[in-house]
Amino acid sequence: MEFRCIPDALPTALQHWQGDCLAVGLFQGSEDGPDQPQLERLTAALGQSLAEPLQRRRFKAKPAESLSFDRLGATPQTLILVGLGKPASFCLTGLRQACAAASQAAVAAGCRHLALAMPLEALEAGAAAQAMAGAARLAPYSDQRFKGEAEPRTLPETISLIGVAASFEPSLAGVGAICAGVELARQLVAAPPNVATPQHLADTAAAIARDFGGELKLLERADCEALGMGAYLGVAQGSDLAPKFIHFTYRPAGSVQRRVVLVGKGLTFDSGGYNLKTAGSQIEMMKYDMGGSAAVLGAARALAELKPDGVEVHVIVAACENMISGGAVHPGDILTASNGKTIEINNTDAEGRLTLADALVYACKLEPDAVVDLATLTGACVIALGEEMAGLWSNSDGLADALLAAGQAEGEDLWRMPLRSSYKAGLKSQYADLKNTGPRPGGSITAALFLQDFVTPKLAWAHLDIAGTVWSDKGRGADPAGATGFGVRTLVHWICSGATSGTTA
Incomplete structure (x- = not known):
């Protein structure tokens, strides 16, 4: 076109x-x-x-x-x-x-x-x-x-x-790349879970690297074990499908002024584990629980074609399924994440934050200027904000403001939510460093506080809960019904605008 x-x-x-x-x-x-x-x-x-x-x-x-x-x-x-x-x-x-x-x-x-x-x-x-x-x-x-x-x-x-x-015509040349990234995210989210497997996400990242330039590092189960990723592997252990830890890198042609990491939740199917999703819980729609990974891979595809100057972008996806089997994680198990923190599993259906925990530890070791994670993380965020806005939590006012501005410019609405430290008491465990869920009230906030425990202090970090915005049954605004590709445009705008750094408050 x-x-x-x-x-x-x-x-x-x-x-x-x-x-x-x-x-x-x-x-x-x-x-x-x-x-x-x-x-x-x-x-x-x-x-x-x-x-x-x-x-x-x-x-x-x-x-x-x-x-x-x-x-x-x-x-x-x-x-x-x-x-x-x-x-x-x-x-x-x-x-x-x-x-x-x-x-x-x-x-x-x-x-x-x-x-x-x-x-x-x-x-x-x-x-x-x-x-x-x-x-x-x-x-x-x-x-x-x-x-x-x-x-x-x-x-x-x-x-x-x-x-x-006519002077604006050259700037429209990049629209096709951004739209292709959105369409890729839509295709990944809409694909059935017997197609969009962890291996399929890895193959998608490989195709981006091959077709547009980039580096791909793929960590298999043994590699993740060597890095101590017990939280991620604990979720993956119930599935017959092997987990795939995906690390895609875009490097600019010239010098690097900024380095950012995008982390996407990659649960290609979420049964809920032994806390099984029941009738009315939309278990048949849990193919879209990898909407965060779809967004960051869509952004990777767009950025690899656009080739922005001066910014190095790392895209991380800890891909796996959350299934039930004789080897699946039990409620009550204690897992050890790659930063040494122990986690008591009081709900196997709060699995995305476990995979993100190890992904965030890995991301922080890359010493970036900022880390942004996207995840279909909580139903609580949908209850709080509905289906037209994604929740935003951040330890950095500068980063939060830049993401809010990028979302507004691209028609993807974000609403900043509080990181209220007193709510973290709800994650306290008698036997481990923390539990993977807190009380029902403020569930999206305690989920963000859980993730913050796996981010290096003083590093600018933002968490986007896109559970309500990743899918639309009837269509929303300018988007048709089905998978929306939410997040791709915001991320690309944020990175290409140059507002990719920030400091903690």
């Missing part, structure tokens, strides 16, 4: 653009319908014949509402009107939703060349161009890999952004 910029406004732009599909964003007016001055300018450009069908089909210009027309014998032959809602509330989020709706309508109409004409006067031009291109590329995504007969679809070959200066 190629992105083009057409600096002229709509009437003039149509004199030079000869594509088959035009999408125009319209604000709501004072009454229950589109803004009349906008509509009059549009009909002046395309003909008065629009007014009657608009009234007949009751187009109200509500956010992301779309209406398509076929214009026989005219250019463009397909016109899509997209609602933007009230002007006062229009922002990048609304722009993304409008462009996503337009792109989906264009695919439904079988269009090959789509132009997007949106009112951009109140938005920062560069951010608006990126948002338009990314939403238009990602919205038509459809995963049909496991269907016997794929549904035929025509995707646009070119997307032209009307009213966007």
